[in-house]
Amino acid sequence: MSLVARYLERNGIPTVIMGAAKDIVEHTGVPRFLFSDFPLGNSCGKPHEPDTQRFTLDLALKVLESAIGPRTTVQSPLRWNDDGDWKNDYNNLERMPAEEVAKRRAEFDKVKQTALEQRKKAGVA
Known part of the structure; x- marks a missing residue:
């Protein structure tokens, strides 16, 4: 997706990537990136929680609209859980x-x- 985003940007189509693998996505140099500190596969919000999904999509659109320059990363304020212990389980x-x-x-x-x-x-x- 990162490479596709860069291609689209070169051809005048603005993009924003929603992802959960910050190191990988930032390494590929996407123009705009909304990072969710969630398990892989959940970068659009928590499963079965349309409110977190809507919030995440809205935030991604705001990043698309307001990024101040190339390679902008914004971190979602949402958390998978309070203590981050899920990272030890993956x-x-x-x-x-x-x-x-x-x-x-x-x-x-x-x-x-x-x-x-x-x-x-x-x-x-």
């Missing part, structure tokens, strides 16, 4: 039940097997 095997680890491993192995079969079909493997 893909942390030590804090994940063994059943969840096994489930994710099985899903990953299935995807790898599907990819291998597709590569063999295509004559790439």
Whole structure:
């Protein structure tokens, strides 16, 4: 998305990126960026909370309208939770039940097997 935003900007179309991976998005040099300190995949607000989603979209439009220069980053004031402990849980095997680890491993192995079969079909493997 960051590269698409830069392309659109070069062609006269203003953009704003809404994201949760601040280091990655800023590294790619997007023109305007609304950072939400939420888990990946939730940069538009909390799931099933239309009020936080509307707030986030409104804030993104304000960033688009008022950014003072290129590579402007604005951080949303919204918080996922009060203490930020969710950051310790994200893909942390030590804090994940063994059943969840096994489930994710099985899903990953299935995807790898599907990819291998597709590569063999295509004559790439």
